[in-house]
Amino acid sequence: MAVYIEEIGKLVSDGLSELAESVESGKTPGNPVSETHFLSAWVTKSIKQQRYDHSVAKTLLAWQQQARSMGKNAQLKQQFVQICNTLTGLNPAEALTAAVTAAQIQALYQALTAAGWLVTTEFEVNRKVTHHTNGQASLVVCAKQYREAIAESGDVVKPLSLYLRGDAKAVIDTAYQHGLLLFKVTDYKSKVKYHGEYVVYPCNHGTHLPELPTQAAQ
Known part of the structure; x- marks a missing residue:
């Protein structure tokens, strides 16, 4: 089974990249409401397709529930960005393989x-x-x-x-x-x-x- 923290890093990176591509192509307007709608649909699609390892399933379901209950206030993009920045800034040279000492x-x-x-x-x-x-x-x-x-x-x-x-x-x-x-x-x-x-x-x-x-x- 995949390591959770590595799989969630891949997930948020994929989500942000595909959002950026959609905005750049003009399919998604570059505003917070539209970006949240895109990521909400993206999360649901990822769950249905079982795109990612089971280790992150609970996190995806929690995000899906947030999007459904909070709508534009779910701030999925902000969460994805913060997770991505946290993991890439931790140890860029060795990703998440370096020992904690x-x-x-x-x-x-x-x-x-x-x-x-x-x-x-x-x-x-x-x-x-x-x-x-x-x-x-x-x-x-x-x-x-x-x-x-x-x-x-x-x-x-x-x-x-x-x-x-x-x-x-x-x-x-x-x-x-x-x-x-x-x-x-x-x-x-x-x-x-x-x-x-x-x-x-x-x-x-x-x-x-x-x-x-x-x-x-x-």
Whole structure:
């Protein structure tokens, strides 16, 4: 089966290319409403033709539902552009095949500490716990899970959970600056009370859409 993150990258690139061709040929007017209508029909056609690997089927169905329920406000083009920019800007030379490393994780810790976050990595998180921070932004990582996720080579070889309480967008942007994509499990309820859970995957190969950095919006 195809790797989700690579398949979704191909999908949005195809969609944007075919939209551009349709606009250039004059078949589709170059305005937001018409572009949204084109991509809505394109998504539905892709589902019917089973054009892409099954790994992205749920994402396509979600976009189809958005288009049906939100119409021109679905902003499919903006979503496609942001996903495309995120993936191509991550590591253009090696696409999505480069390993994620402990050095990148540690760099994220250091950046957040410098930004005033309380970074806690020395304890195990094997049950529901309460982490008191006195209102300070907080990142918690299970020490045992971290050890098991990092190979002797320093590569991340298993998914690693990051528990966040604070400005998640800031963490997503900071992680992206260090070559990391974060995949949301929950933005509030997790094993660490009042913290959301986000996951770093080996090679950034998550199984659903990552949280998209703000710098990739345009």
